Amino acid sequence: MTPRTDIESYLNTLLEVGKFRDYGPNGLQVEGAPQVQRLVSGVTASRALIEAAVAHGADTLLVHHGLFWKGHDGRITGWLKQRIELLLRHGINLLAYHLPLDAHALYGNNARFGERLGWQADGRFGEQELGFIGTASEPLTAGALAARVAERLGREPVLAEGEAGRPLRRVAWCTGGAQGYFESAIAAGADVFLTGEISEPQAHLARETGVSFIACGHHASERYGAPALGAHLAERFGLEHTFIEIGNPA
Missing domain, CATH: 3.40.1390.30 (NIF3 (NGG1p interacting factor 3)-like)
Structure with missing residues (x-):
C-alpha cells in the first residue's frame, strides 16, 4: 500500500499541474482512504464509473473529467450529491487531471x-x-x-x-x-x-x-490517457490497476 499523499504529490509533479490554466481543480477532488492499493481509472467520474469502482473494491479512482468545473455554484445537490455520497460512503479517493493529462508527452x-x-x-x-x-x-x-x-x-x-x-x-x-x-x-x-x-x-x-x-x-x-497513466502508477507504486470503460456516444 502507498500513502495517497505520495501518489498525489508524484502526479502533480509528473503532470506539471501548476503550469496550466484550467476549467476546474486538478488533483485530489474527493478525499477517501489514506492508503492506496487498488486503483481504477476511467474517463469521467460518472455515477456508473463510481459504482463500477465500488464493485471492484477500489480505494482510488483516477479520471480525466472530474466533478467540479468553472461556473459551478458550489451546491452539492442532485446528481453531484449522489456521486460524492458514493465516493465518501466507500472511502474512495477521486483524483482528476484535465488539461495536464491532455498535454503530457508520454501518458497524455x-x-x-x-x-x-x-x-x-x-x-x-x-x-x-x-x-x-x-x-x-x-x-x-x-x-x-x-x-x-x-x-x-x-x-x-x-x-x-x-x-x-x-x-x-x-x-x-x-x-x-x-x-x-x-x-x-x-x-x-x-x-x-x-x-x-x-x-x-x-x-x-x-x-x-x-x-x-x-x-x-x-x-x-480521450479513452487512452487515463489507463496509460493508471498503468504507470501501478508499476511505479506496486498497485492493482483496472481501467473501466463506460461507453458514451458523445
Missing part, C-alpha cells in the same frame, strides 16, 4: 491518441501548447484517414473535407472539445486537424482553406 490523451493512429508529434501549437502536430509516415486522403479513425477508435467520425484529394502529410490533433484550435492548426501548417467535436464554423473553414477537419468523438478521442 494527445500522445496516446496519436500513437493509436500511428503518429508521433514533432511540434505543439495552440493555447497552452495543447495541440500536437506531426508528419504522417505515408500521405493519406481525408476519406482514407476517416476510415482509419473509424477502424481504430471504433466510432464513425464526422469529416468536413477540405481540398478534395489533398495528400495529408502534416497532421494536427487535440483530443476532446478542441474545435476552437482549428485555426491555430491551419496556421501551424496542418493538412488535416483531428479533435473530438465539431461546431458550425469548422465545415466552412475546411472548405475555404482546403484543410480537412475530422471530429472523432469527445469520449472516443
Whole structure:
C-alpha cells in the first residue's frame, strides 16, 4: 500500500499541474482512504464509473473529467450529491487531471491518441501548447484517414473535407472539445486537424482553406490517457490497476 499523499504529490509533479490554466481543480477532488492499493481509472467520474469502482473494491479512482468545473455554484445537490455520497460512503479517493493529462508527452490523451493512429508529434501549437502536430509516415486522403479513425477508435467520425484529394502529410490533433484550435492548426501548417467535436464554423473553414477537419468523438478521442497513466502508477507504486470503460456516444 502507498500513502495517497505520495501518489498525489508524484502526479502533480509528473503532470506539471501548476503550469496550466484550467476549467476546474486538478488533483485530489474527493478525499477517501489514506492508503492506496487498488486503483481504477476511467474517463469521467460518472455515477456508473463510481459504482463500477465500488464493485471492484477500489480505494482510488483516477479520471480525466472530474466533478467540479468553472461556473459551478458550489451546491452539492442532485446528481453531484449522489456521486460524492458514493465516493465518501466507500472511502474512495477521486483524483482528476484535465488539461495536464491532455498535454503530457508520454501518458497524455494527445500522445496516446496519436500513437493509436500511428503518429508521433514533432511540434505543439495552440493555447497552452495543447495541440500536437506531426508528419504522417505515408500521405493519406481525408476519406482514407476517416476510415482509419473509424477502424481504430471504433466510432464513425464526422469529416468536413477540405481540398478534395489533398495528400495529408502534416497532421494536427487535440483530443476532446478542441474545435476552437482549428485555426491555430491551419496556421501551424496542418493538412488535416483531428479533435473530438465539431461546431458550425469548422465545415466552412475546411472548405475555404482546403484543410480537412475530422471530429472523432469527445469520449472516443480521450479513452487512452487515463489507463496509460493508471498503468504507470501501478508499476511505479506496486498497485492493482483496472481501467473501466463506460461507453458514451458523445
